[in-house]
Amino acid sequence: MLKEFREFALKGNVMDLAIGIIIGVAFSGLVNSIVNDLIMPIVGVITGGIDFSNKFIQLAGDPQTNLEAARKAGATIAYGNFITLVINFIIIAWILFLLVKGMNRLKREKAVEPAPVATPEDVALLREIRDLLAKR
Template sequence: MLKEFKEFIARGNVIDLAVGIIIGAAFTAIVNSLVADLINPIIGLMTGGTDFSGHYFVLKGNVPDGASLQAARDAGASVFAYGSFLSAIINFLIIAWAVFLLVKAVNRVQRSVVQKKAEEAAPTGPTSEELLLQIRDELRATRA
């Protein structure tokens, strides 16, 4: 069983997946910081200086007016945290956009590499002048 596990781990796909997960975790931290530290304050500025990620309303329980979302949760109230949901949607859209741009850039690089390889590997055939000369020579040979 240990031998099978070693073979499984040694496969390229598993290692590629592990690297992808690690990079994804680091990328998530960057995107979370981008949203929390840059985008949310700008959106808050546009909406009158409020941080919308803390917006909620109480479904059940007693919460003092103006209490933070965390205070409402700590008080045991059932809250509908629509601001946190909006933050999650913004995070998703930013991550999706960044992945789209990354895939687009990778595809562009791959196309250029493939195109260069195709140009290098393309057999250089005779030029049109060389073909015309061959036709002329064959016509002369058939007339003679």
């Protein structure tokens, strides 16, 4: 059983998946930094500094001024958190789209046209015969 597990774990697909997950984790940190440190400040300036993450509708309990206290007080709809996550998703999706588009462009540039396939000898001989007969 140990031998079977080792064969399974060392197959190319499993190793590719493991590498993909590791790169994905590292990439998520990079994308989160781009979103939080570069793009969200610009969104904040465009929206006049509105902090969507603290917007909520309190359905029960005493009225509160921040989301954490409102959640402790009772039923709360945190629509601002949802808006923030939607904005983050759109930004991340756009960044990934640009990344995949760039990688596809690089793949197309590296693609080399295959060498023309040599004509089989019998076909070449038949063409020669055809051309000789056409000259008569």
